[in-house]
Amino acid sequence: xxxxxxxxxxxxxxxxxxxxxxxxxxxxxxxxxxxxxxxxxxxxxxxxxxxxxxxxxxxxxxxxxxxxxxxxxxxxxxxxxxxxxxxxxxxxxxxxxxxxxxxxxxxxxxxxxxxxxxxxxxxxxxxxxxxxxxxxxxxxxxxxxxxxxxxxxxxxxxxxxxxxxxxxxxxxxxxxxxxxxxxxxxxxxxxxxxxxxxxxxxxxxxxxxxxxxxxxxxxxxxxxxxxxxxxxxxxxxxxxxxxxxxxxxxxxxxxxxxxxxxxxxxxxxxxxxxxxxxxxxxxxxxxxxxxxxxxxxxxxxxxxxxxxxxxxxxxxxxxxxxxxxxxxxxxxxxxxxxxxxxxxxxxxxxxxxxxxxxxxx
Amino acid sequence: xxxxxxxxxxxxxxxxxxxxxxxxxxxxxxxxxxxxxxxxxxxxxxxxxxxxxxxxxxxxxxxxxxxxxxxxxxxxxxxxxxxxxxxxxxxxxxxxxxxxxxxxxxxxxxxxxxxxxxxxxxxxxxxxxxxxxxxxxxxxxxxxxxxxxxxxxxxxxxxxxxxxxxxxxxxxxxxxxxxxxxxxxxxxxxxxxxxxxxxxxxxxxxxxxxxxxxxxxxxxxxxxxxxxxxxxxxxxxxxxxxxxxxxxxxxxxxxxxxxxxxxxxxxxxxxxxxxxxxxxxxxxxxxxxxxxxxxxxxxxxxxxxxxxxxxxxxxxxxxxxxxxxxxxxxxxxxxxxxxxxxxxxxxxxxxxxxxxxxxxx
Numbered sequence: 001x002x003x004x005x006x007x008x009x010x011x012x013x014x015x016x017x018x019x020x021x022x023x024x025x026x027x028x029x030x031x032x033x034x035x036x037x038x039x040x041x042x043x044x045x046x047x048x049x050x051x052x053x054x055x056x057x058x059x060x061x062x063x064x065x066x067x068x069x070x071x072x073x074x075x076x077x078x079x080x081x082x083x084x085x086x087x088x089x090x091x092x093x094x095x096x097x098x099x100x101x102x103x104x105x106x107x108x109x110x111x112x113x114x115x116x117x118x119x120x121x122x123x124x125x126x127x128x129x130x131x132x133x134x135x136x137x138x139x140x141x142x143x144x145x146x147x148x149x150x151x152x153x154x155x156x157x158x159x160x161x162x163x164x165x166x167x168x169x170x171x172x173x174x175x176x177x178x179x180x181x182x183x184x185x186x187x188x189x190x191x192x193x194x195x196x197x198x199x200x201x202x203x204x205x206x207x208x209x210x211x212x213x214x215x216x217x218x219x220x221x222x223x224x225x226x227x228x229x230x231x232x233x234x235x236x237x238x239x240x241x242x243x244x245x246x247x248x249x250x251x252x253x254x255x256x257x258x259x260x261x262x263x264x265x266x267x268x269x270x271x272x273x274x275x276x277x278x279x280x281x282x283x284x285x286x287x288x289x290x291x292x293x294x295x296x297x298x299x300x301x302x303x304x305x306x307x308x309x310x311x312x313x314x315x316x317x318x319x320x321x322x323x324x325x326x327x328x329x330x331x332x333x334x335x336x337x338x339x340x341x342x343x344x345x346x347x348x349x350x351x352x353x354x355x356x357x358x359x360x361x
Numbered sequence: 362x363x364x365x366x367x368x369x370x371x372x373x374x375x376x377x378x379x380x381x382x383x384x385x386x387x388x389x390x391x392x393x394x395x396x397x398x399x400x401x402x403x404x405x406x407x408x409x410x411x412x413x414x415x416x417x418x419x420x421x422x423x424x425x426x427x428x429x430x431x432x433x434x435x436x437x438x439x440x441x442x443x444x445x446x447x448x449x450x451x452x453x454x455x456x457x458x459x460x461x462x463x464x465x466x467x468x469x470x471x472x473x474x475x476x477x478x479x480x481x482x483x484x485x486x487x488x489x490x491x492x493x494x495x496x497x498x499x500x501x502x503x504x505x506x507x508x509x510x511x512x513x514x515x516x517x518x519x520x521x522x523x524x525x526x527x528x529x530x531x532x533x534x535x536x537x538x539x540x541x542x543x544x545x546x547x548x549x550x551x552x553x554x555x556x557x558x559x560x561x562x563x564x565x566x567x568x569x570x571x572x573x574x575x576x577x578x579x580x581x582x583x584x585x586x587x588x589x590x591x592x593x594x595x596x597x598x599x600x601x602x603x604x605x606x607x608x609x610x611x612x613x614x615x616x617x618x619x620x621x622x623x624x625x626x627x628x629x630x631x632x633x634x635x636x637x638x639x640x641x642x643x644x645x646x647x648x649x650x651x652x653x654x655x656x657x658x659x660x661x662x663x664x665x666x667x668x669x670x671x672x673x674x675x676x677x678x679x680x681x682x683x684x685x686x687x688x689x690x691x692x693x694x695x696x697x698x699x700x701x702x703x704x705x706x707x708x709x710x711x712x713x714x715x716x717x718x719x720x721x722x
């Protein structure tokens with residue numbers, strides 16, 4: 001068995017320790033005589049798994065008691081609909097467009113009400129976060145929506161928009177658990193698990209209790225009401241049980257690493273290795289305005305499509321997987337989530353240096 | 362490691378061979394250097410996994426070319442909404458109520474249009490399938506809905522309602538792949554994977570192509586349109602990738618067992634062992650009208666709550682797990698899905714005989 005360095009934007013690398021444990025427990029979880037995959041979601045063993053996962057997550061992010069944690073299905077895309085269906089009481093919402101996923105969320109919200117685009121970085125292919133000081137929040141907006149870290153473009157909010165008394169909703173799919181956050185600044189946070197947590201098929205929702213009501217838009221399916229899941233501790237129907245179990249393991253792994261303060265330090269260190277090289281290289285350069293750079297997704301280009309393709313090919317042959325950039329940005333992208341070891345980033349930079357040396361004009 | 366006999370109604374037992382393979386491949390799938398959980402859903406390796414899973418399923422059920430196979434999220438409960446949102450063109454549908462899940466599907470459909478209850482077995486706690494000869498299908502119905510096998514009550518349709526030119530929709534969550542079916546009789550079949558296939562978090566939809574249209578009810582979320590997923594071969598967004606991989610393994614396992622004709626024989630044999638004993642026992646008896654008995658879920662009672670509880674407790678101690686019946690039926694329930702080996706059923710009956718002997722008055 002030989003493991004590669006996997007820079008995929010998602011689904012993405014998982015901690016090797018976590019995978020090893022999962023493999024060991026596959027036929028017999030904790031003396032139950034069965035796999036977690038075979039376990040009734042109403043069993044004591046599974047109730048402990050989901051309960052412990054929630055506890056660890058609350059501990060890691062310091063989630064206040066007046067917020068519920070939900071483990072749902074359908075990924076970020078389903079949240080794009082659930083957010084307006086549940087929160088658009090006045091049928092108005094403000095969106096900031098910082099990339100493909102923010103835009104798709106905005107288009108979905110338009111099915112349900114009036115959407116005000118209050119800021120956008122589409123003019124420069126989303127290579128920056130718009131100026132938040134100029135922001136005009138709409139008086140009648142039910143909420144203000146942001147995508148906190150933009151996976152494709154490699155940007156990140158380093159400060160938050162001042163939403164005043166409005167509910168701030170954030171898609172944190174690609175940077176949840178990468179550093180501490182202040183949950184009280186948000187009304188609702190959601191994150192697909194498949195980037196910085198683990199397996200695809202689980203989406204985590206952290207929602208302030210007063211936002212969980214029966215007063216949703218007419219025609220909202222029972223499964224798409226937050227209240228359905230909040231009232232049943234995510235066990236209204238059979239949940240994605242194995243995915244939740246894997247999430248719980250990753251949460252424990254993060255706790256053992258020292259929590260989110262420790263992860264922030266490591267993530268900053270990892271990102272610095274890559275960005276410092278990009279800033280010094282005469283071949284590779286980053287595509288994002290420096291102050292808005294993501295700690296998780298690092299897009300870079302050589303300026304030559306041919307050279308980009310050569311790099312991706314040779315990197316793959318050397319054991320660096322999934323470095324090809326998204327087609328809308330081109331070039332390369334290294335996603336360096338929590339589970340990417342610092343050795344992987346160092347090895348990548350060494351490889352880039354060697355490539356630069358060998359291919360300079 | 363010691364495995365139990367797991368009679369859970371779902372999530373339920375998986376073939377041990379499949380779990381072993383999954384454990385072995387956990388850190389390095391097929392020389393990719395990564396787990397399937399870490400794999401981009403746009404990668405060649407994953408495209409092959411989902412493509413092969415679909416091919417095996419098509420082969421097993423003999424799915425005609427004019428039907429699409431979709432791997433979705435949200436379980437049966439989300440289908441309860443997706444079916445009317447996508448198929449209720451006239452806003453009318455006929456439902457047959459054969460248990461809790463059929464009823465819940467019916468209540469969900471009422472959000473979207475007029476629902477005609479054309480038959481029900483609620484009067485006798487769903488212990489039979491209503492007479493289908495008397496059925497009056499509504500002229501304006503968009504579809505006729507049935508729950509093909511009723512997990513909680515242990516009943517099963519041994520013949521289908523004559524829906525005429527109407528679309529027949531079937532929830533087959535608890536008996537899909539238990540025996541051959543004629544797909545052409547249905548417009549849409551769905552099945553949550555967590556009963557007779559494998560892991561929770563995947564729902565399989567088999568839908569006739571002409572039913573996949575943009576003409577859905579207003580307000581239908583993009584993720585809840587069959588067309589969204591059909592147009593993208595279930596890769597519109599990140600799918601529940603690991604679950605699909607496990608489903609594919611179970612499909613292969615079934616192919617190696619000889620397919621659905623072979624499974625039907627084995628399932629009939631397994632069920633007969635249990636039913637024959639129930640019919641001969643003076644302590645235990647089945648709760649379902651004989652002609653409507655399920656091959657998958659076998660509820661039975663002693664007539665005494667105390668004795669039922671004693672049996673469940675002693676059975677558990679002897680390595681027979683999850684035999685407690687659903688609270689609406691009481692007593693016991695043995696779910697004997699495809700992955701339950703015949704040895705498990707034989708051992709259970711031996712245990713029941715011993716219990717009967719020891720506890721007879």
